[in-house]
Amino acid sequence: MRITELETYPLTDQRGFSLVEMMIVLALIALASTFVLTNVTKRFAQGKVMAAKTQIRQLGTVLDDFKRVCDFYPTTEQGLDALVKAPAGRECKNYDPDGFLKKVPEDPWNTPFIYESDGNKYVIKSLGSDKKPDGQGDAADLSSDTLD
Numbered sequence: 001m002r003i004t005e006l007e008t009y010p011l012t013d014q015r016g017f018s019l020v021e022m023m024i025v026l027a028l029i030a031l032a033s034t035f036v037l038t039n040v041t042k043r044f045a046q047g048k049v050m051a052a053k054t055q056i057r058q059l060g061t062v063l064d065d066f067k068r069v070c071d072f073y074p075t076t077e078q079g080l081d082a083l084v085k086a087p088a089g090r091e092c093k094n095y096d097p098d099g100f101l102k103k104v105p106e107d108p109w110n111t112p113f114i115y116e117s118d119g120n121k122y123v124i125k126s127l128g129s130d131k132k133p134d135g136q137g138d139a140a141d142l143s144s145d146t147l148d
Contacts, residue, residue: 045138046138048108048129049138049140052109052142053147056142056144056147057147059113065100066083069092070092070095072090072092072120073122074115075089076116078090079115080104083099083101083104084101084103090119107126111127111131113126114126114127122144123143123144123145124143124144125142127141128140128141
């Protein structure tokens with residue numbers, strides 16, 4: 001290539017993005033992804049709360065079936081395990097040999113449900129995402145006697 005040929009291609013006609021333009025685009029992408037991530041995280045937490053409420057209601061239905069068959073709810077001592085195998089103590093004559101459940105579920109935060117009963121009524125609780133009593137917001141405790 002000769003020098004005269006280089007002169008026919010002016011260097012002022014370069015195309016592309018400047019560093020400032022690239023930084024602005026990256027900042028906008030980061031800002032947008034922050035909003036998306038915040039909403040996804042919030043929806044995920046709300047979904048777990050809804051799942052826990054559904055599980056508590058379903059366990060209540062199974063407990064009502066247990067009472068229909070056995071004429072009492074399992075006591076606190078017998079616990080939810082009485083839905084899997086026949087409870088010790090107070091006997092249920094018509095207990096299904098296969099049980100009412102295959103396995104007692106845990107709440108969406110992989111924590112066992114808290115079950116309290118005197119045999120006549122019951123309360124099922126989940127401590128929420130913080131796994132501690134008296135949480136707030138998405139970490140609030142859930143109870144069968146206060147579900148909406």
